[in-house]
Amino acid sequence: MxxxxxxxxxxxCHWCSYEGADAAGRGRKEFPSGNLRExxxxxxxxxxxxxxxxxxxxxxxxxxxxxxxxGDCHYKRGNIQALKRIPLLERILQQNGINNDRFKFDSVxxxxxxxxxxxxxEMVERLRGQGSKNHA
Amino acid sequence: MQFEPVEAPKVFNxxxxxxxxxxxxxxxxxxxxxxxxxxxxxxxxxxxxLAQSFGFLCSPDGKEFLREEIRSHKLRRIVIAGCSPKEHExxxxxxxxxxxxxxxxxxxxxxxxxxxxxxxxxxxxTEKARALLRGSIKRxxxxxxxxAKTIECCxxxxxxxxxxxxxxxxxxxxxxxxxxYLIEKEPCIGGRVARHEDLYPDMVCASCLIxxxxxxxxxxxxxxxxxxxxxxxVKGYLGNFVASVRQKARFVDLNACxxxxxxxxxxxxxxxxxxxxxxxxxxAIHVPYAGALPNVALxxxxxxxxxxxxxxxxxxxxxPFGAIRYDxxxxxxxxxxxxxxxxxxxxxxxxxxxxxxxxxxxxxxxxSLEFEQLVNxxxxxxxxxxxxxxxxxxxxxxxxxxxxxxxxxxxxCSGVCCLYTLKHAHQARLQLPEAGICQFHSxxxxxxxxxxxxxxxxxxxxxxxxxxLLRPDAIExxxxxxxxxxxxxxxxxxxxxxxxxxxxxxxxxxxxEGIGEIAGILDVKLGENGxxxxxxxxxxxxxxxxxxxxxxxxAQEPKDIPSxxxxxxxxxxxxxxxxEPGERLPLEPMACxxxxxxxxxxxxxxxxxxxxxIVREDCEPTVSINQAMCRGCGVCxxxxxxxxxxxxxxSTQAILSELRGLIG
Numbered sequence: 001m002x003x004x005x006x007x008x009x010x011x012x013c014h015w016c017s018y019e020g021a022d023a024a025g026r027g028r029k030e031f032p033s034g035n036l037r038e039x040x041x042x043x044x045x046x047x048x049x050x051x052x053x054x055x056x057x058x059x060x061x062x063x064x065x066x067x068x069x070x071g072d073c074h075y076k077r078g079n080i081q082a083l084k085r086i087p088l089l090e091r092i093l094q095q096n097g098i099n100n101d102r103f104k105f106d107s108v109x110x111x112x113x114x115x116x117x118x119x120x121x122e123m124v125e126r127l128r129g130q131g132s133k134n135h136a
Numbered sequence: 137m138q139f140e141p142v143e144a145p146k147v148f149n150x151x152x153x154x155x156x157x158x159x160x161x162x163x164x165x166x167x168x169x170x171x172x173x174x175x176x177x178x179x180x181x182x183x184x185x186l187a188q189s190f191g192f193l194c195s196p197d198g199k200e201f202l203r204e205e206i207r208s209h210k211l212r213r214i215v216i217a218g219c220s221p222k223e224h225e226x227x228x229x230x231x232x233x234x235x236x237x238x239x240x241x242x243x244x245x246x247x248x249x250x251x252x253x254x255x256x257x258x259x260x261x262t263e264k265a266r267a268l269l270r271g272s273i274k275r276x277x278x279x280x281x282x283x284a285k286t287i288e289c290c291x292x293x294x295x296x297x298x299x300x301x302x303x304x305x306x307x308x309x310x311x312x313x314x315x316x317y318l319i320e321k322e323p324c325i326g327g328r329v330a331r332h333e334d335l336y337p338d339m340v341c342a343s344c345l346i347x348x349x350x351x352x353x354x355x356x357x358x359x360x361x362x363x364x365x366x367x368x369x370v371k372g373y374l375g376n377f378v379a380s381v382r383q384k385a386r387f388v389d390l391n392a393c394x395x396x397x398x399x400x401x402x403x404x405x406x407x408x409x410x411x412x413x414x415x416x417x418x419x420a421i422h423v424p425y426a427g428a429l430p431n432v433a434l435x436x437x438x439x440x441x442x443x444x445x446x447x448x449x450x451x452x453x454x455x456p457f458g459a460i461r462y463d464x465x466x467x468x469x470x471x472x473x474x475x476x477x478x479x480x481x482x483x484x485x486x487x488x489x490x491x492x493x494x495x496x497x498x499x500x501x502x503x504s505l506e507f508e509q510l511v512n513x514x515x516x517x518x519x520x521x522x523x524x525x526x527x528x529x530x531x532x533x534x535x536x537x538x539x540x541x542x543x544x545x546x547x548x549c550s551g552v553c554c555l556y557t558l559k560h561a562h563q564a565r566l567q568l569p570e571a572g573i574c575q576f577h578s579x580x581x582x583x584x585x586x587x588x589x590x591x592x593x594x595x596x597x598x599x600x601x602x603x604x605l606l607r608p609d610a611i612e613x614x615x616x617x618x619x620x621x622x623x624x625x626x627x628x629x630x631x632x633x634x635x636x637x638x639x640x641x642x643x644x645x646x647x648x649e650g651i652g653e654i655a656g657i658l659d660v661k662l663g664e665n666g667x668x669x670x671x672x673x674x675x676x677x678x679x680x681x682x683x684x685x686x687x688x689x690x691a692q693e694p695k696d697i698p699s700x701x702x703x704x705x706x707x708x709x710x711x712x713x714x715x716e717p718g719e720r721l722p723l724e725p726m727a728c729x730x731x732x733x734x735x736x737x738x739x740x741x742x743x744x745x746x747x748x749x750i751v752r753e754d755c756e757p758t759v760s761i762n763q764a765m766c767r768g769c770g771v772c773x774x775x776x777x778x779x780x781x782x783x784x785x786x787s788t789q790a791i792l793s794e795l796r797g798l799i800g
Binding site for chain 2: 018021034049075076081117
């Protein structure tokens with residue numbers, strides 16, 4: 001598996017986690033950002049599970065959905081609505097041979113570049129060990 | 137967001153003419169990526185007519201350059217790669233607008249914060265920047281011009297509750313030419329503050345403070361005060377609410393009665409007061425208390441002989457102004473308003489719920505609100521602190537935190553009781569120089585710039601004894617023979633017992649007992665503590681989750697008078713910032729919409745919408761999204777099994793295209 005760099009799609013909400021990812025940049029955090037492909041949505045609740053499945057189908061090795069911390073959602077409960085979908089989505093992913101290491105839903109506050117770098121870095125590290133996803 | 141409405145062009149039939157601009161951001165981007173590779177990447181895409189780099193696109197030169205480029209190359213869509221959209225999306229949308237393009241035909245590629253600033257290796261940064269750029273170019277082709285729609289709105293306001301918070305909302309709004317309907321369920325306005333004697337920390341006279349405000353409210357041309365009135369129904373949204381209010385009959389003409397009291401003397405029915413064994417009795421026709429405003433009598437249906445079937449006409453015959461109206465009925469009024477402010481105040485914790493406080497079981501154990509009436513010069517004892525037997529007390533105990541700071545009742549601290557209890561002790565000392573005055577507390581909450589000074593004054597001048605409790609509720613109060621016994625556990629765990637003649641319980645401020653009904657009518661959820669939940673507890677503490685519904689005073693949480701006034705002003709300010717008489721209300725351009733051809737009417741989306749923007753009208757097979765209420769989060773779009781939600785600017789197609797670019 002040497003030399004295979006995982007590519008991770010990161011869904012970021014406009015209000016908190018996108019800002020958190022920017023904060024990691026402003027803080028010049030050291031983390032494997034080269035493996036990340038960030039995509040902005042207004043709310044983590046906008047991320048249709050089908051978008052996650054499509055990301056894997058297109059060849060993503062991992063998918064992260066990051067929203068606001070519980071209670072901080074700009075739309076009050078969008079992140080909670082997103083969270084409700086996660087258990088089912090995880091099961092569907094597993095049934096399709098995509099293990100839990102490759103998908104994560106979490107929250108990152110607007111100023112928390114540190115947490116963003118950590119969550120993203122951890123997924124990259126895990127997937128480096130596993131190599132690229134087999135799409136068959 | 138302000139820009140001219142545009143006609144939706146037929147996006148897909150027109151040549152796209154995409155311009156891609158890469159900001160060098162000085163060395164920040166230029167030195168961190170292979171610029172030539174990025175430009176080559178951009179130029180390779182269909183419909184990209186040109187790709188260029190520029191030193192600083194956000195500089196005046198850069199902005200002028202962009203405007204000129206858009207015009208001269210007749211560009212239809214723009215991708216700008218540079219800093220985060222959080223930094224300059226707004227700036228560049230403005231540039232598009234100035235150059236005659238719809239501002240939503242722009243996509244920003246974040247190759248600084250999320251790329252060059254965190255990737256050391258030029259090759260890796262370039263590879264990522266190319267992927268991000270690909271995503272943006274594929275996405276921008278699907279952008280649609282969005283209109284900044286506006287709707288007509290009404291700038292009038294309904295304020296529910298005419299206490300100190302509601303009154304200050306009304307006055308602030310009325311000064312700016314807003315019509316205000318101020319409704320109050322009681323027969324008089326002024327709420328609890330109007331019934332106070334002195335206010336801490338400087339012991340100013342409460343009625344001197346508030347009466348000029350009450351007068352101003354009652355005589356203001358723009359404020360319509362509706363007493364004995366409660367909310368029945370509220371429909372609509374910010375700028376366009378229709379509120380039904382129910383007004384109880386007073387049986388006295390508000391405009392004719394001057395409160396002279398001739399009818400009180402004539403009325404044959406005496407009603408004992410509820411307070412301390414019938415103190416402060418009144419007649420069936422009465423004013424709530426001396427000095428109540430408006431100074432107009434009302435008939436108490438439960439006691440008036442006429443309403444019990446008798447033919448008494450005493451008040452009618454005695455009234456010199458012909459103000460009595462036996463045939464008046466309750467009425468419903470519909471009010472068109474743009475916003476609603478809930479200023480319904482608080483209720484006091486019922487200490488009868490906990491046997492340890494002995495409330496209800498013995499005379500002379502009273503709540504602090506009852507003590508407030510006792511010291512009030514218009515109260516049942518005309519301001520004298522007296523026991524139920526009419527004698528002055530010799531030993532008074534003030535007990536803090538009754539129903540507060542305990543998981544059993546209310547976990548929170550009301551934040552005002554320590555100060556008013558100090559005030560009560562001070563008032564007692566002024567009247568009763570020889571009485572023994574004690575306070576039972578576990579902590580003292582004395583915030584604010586004047587409070588410590590007030591505390592020191594009471595402590596040094598008023599000879600008050602403080603007993604510190606192990607816990608807020610480490611106390612038992614019970615009736616003794618001829619006195620009240622208080623047993624408490626001190627901070628060392630030692631039990632001690634003392635005797636008193638009067639015990640005053642500083643009860644927790646709880647949400648108003650009618651708040652649940654009001655929340656139901658407004659369709660706004662209450663928080664765990666029973667108070668209204670804020671849109672944002674820190675940044676928008678006067679707004680509720682439902683746009684156009686605001687809170688002032690203790691409807692949000694326990695507050696003192698200055699905080700209630702400040703929140704009233706804040707609510708008025710928020711409303712004035714949103715609704716301007718004669719102006720139209722701008723709507724969220726990214727509001728979602730339903731494709732009625734695709735919607736199956738399953739209603740999955742309806743319950744997910746925090747803002748209640750999704751409704752299915754009777755007889756309609758499909759739902760629709762109220763454009764004035766939708767905030768464009770897209771939660772419904774993610775949940776719709778039929779794909780019937782059109783999430784503007786974040787359509788599934790746009791997101792998928794970006795995904796393909798990012799991974800491809």
